Amino acid sequence: MSDAVTNPRSPHAEPLPRSRRRPRWLWLALIAGFMVVLGAAGWARPDYYTIEIGPLSLPANSGHGHVEQPHPIAMELPIDGWIRGLRYELVDERGIVLPNGMLHHLNLIVPTHRELFSQIMLRIGAAGPETSPYTLPSFLGYRVRPGDSLLVTAMLHNPTPTGYRGVQLRVHLAMSPATSWLRPLSIKPLYLDVMPPAGGHSFDLPPGRSSKTWEGRPAVAARLLAVGGHLHEYGTSLRLEDISSGEVIWSARPKLDDRGKVVGMPRRYFLPFGVRLYPDHVYRLTAEYDNPTGKPLAHGGMGALGGIVLPASGSVWPDVARNDSVYQHDVRVTTGPKSHSHSAPHPTH
Numbered sequence: 527m528s529d530a531v532t533n534p535r536s537p538h539a540e541p542l543p544r545s546r547r548r549p550r551w552l553w554l555a556l557i558a559g560f561m562v563v564l565g566a567a568g569w570a571r572p573d574y575y576t577i578e579i580g581p582l583s584l585p586a587n588s589g590h591g592h593v594e595q596p597h598p599i600a601m602e603l604p605i606d607g608w609i610r611g612l613r614y615e616l617v618d619e620r621g622i623v624l625p626n627g628m629l630h631h632l633n634l635i636v637p638t639h640r641e642l643f644s645q646i647m648l649r650i651g652a653a654g655p656e657t658s659p660y661t662l663p664s665f666l667g668y669r670v671r672p673g674d675s676l677l678v679t680a681m682l683h684n685p686t687p688t689g690y691r692g693v694q695l696r697v698h699l700a701m702s703p704a705t706s707w708l709r710p711l712s713i714k715p716l717y718l719d720v721m722p723p724a725g726g727h728s729f730d731l732p733p734g735r736s737s738k739t740w741e742g743r744p745a746v747a748a749r750l751l752a753v754g755g756h757l758h759e760y761g762t763s764l765r766l767e768d769i770s771s772g773e774v775i776w777s778a779r780p781k782l783d784d785r786g787k788v789v790g791m792p793r794r795y796f797l798p799f800g801v802r803l804y805p806d807h808v809y810r811l812t813a814e815y816d817n818p819t820g821k822p823l824a825h826g827g828m829g830a831l832g833g834i835v836l837p838a839s840g841s842v843w844p845d846v847a848r849n850d851s852v853y854q855h856d857v858r859v860t861t862g863p864k865s866h867s868h869s870a871p872h873p874t875h
């Protein structure tokens with residue numbers, strides 16, 4: 527991990543006039559400092575907008591292939607403001623909170639916008655059983671307006687010996703209202719995967735050490751403000767590199783429990799300035815594994831990065847290309863009948 531990549535005055539600075547560049551970042555740094563003080567004082571706590579999925583039946587000891595999965599929900603958001611975070615809970619018919627381990631994964635997708643690095647639909651939130659609730663600092667948010675489309679997909683299973691009925695998955699979006707006197711910076715979430723953007727994101731894991739990579743370019747210049755990741759069991763590292771400049775932007779090892787099981791990935795903020803992403807640079811995401819079982823593991827591997835970016839000022843985020851084959855393939859696998867298989871898009875957490 528190099529400090530140089532977080533330096534806003536890297537040799538790759540865009541040829542913007544100083545008068546345009548400086549005040550924006552000076553302003554951001556000032557706001558950041560100001561908001562830390564306000565945040566510490568308990569100001570700007572988010573409201574929550576809740577989406578309920580269910581009721582669902584979760585028989586005891588049932589894998590995701592043996593549970594009737596919720597259909598993808600396409601909705602129009604009635605809210606005007608900024609989404610700043612995500613948490614969820616599962617409750618049974620009596621309202622008793624159930625173990626998070628029954629969520630296999632949850633994805634929030636905006637079908638009318640695309641990702642920075644590919645033509646697939648924009649992923650704005652994801653969670654799995656290990657995901658702890660998160661809320662962005664109050665000066666960052668994803669802007670939503672009434673009528674915006676949102677697609678919610680989820681998969682559940684029940685590894686416990688107790689069956690449950692009438693289960694509701696409650697997804698709480700942390701929000702700042704549009705009326706807030708201080709406008710958050712309008713960020714875009716980022717999703718990268720070591721598998722091709724559209725289609726199944728798990729891959730077969732060979733025995734021993736192996737790695738999987740994907741490379742791509744961002745559609746517009748942006749600053750990467752935060753990253754997190756997702757690896758499966760036997761994952762040893764996840765790394766994002768700018769291979770045009772040779773810099774490692776982020777490299778992380780999974781958090782392990784006492785028995786060496788992957789229980790999560792560290793998150794990192796690059797505040798206040800972020801790491802510059804250039805449309806003419808190529809970026810590579812690498813997931814490394816060390817499978818000690820001596821056997822190939824079908825669908826055993828995954829490597830995904832979730833983050834947030836601040837698009838460069840004046841940049842125009844490209845529209846979705848509904849005729850693009852990658853976009854269409856993404857829509858098919860995300861919302862079609864096969865969206866309930868494990869090869870469906872899967873969370874970053």
Ligand SMILES: [Cu+2]
Pocket residue numbers: 756757758828872873
């Ligand atoms: Cu996974």
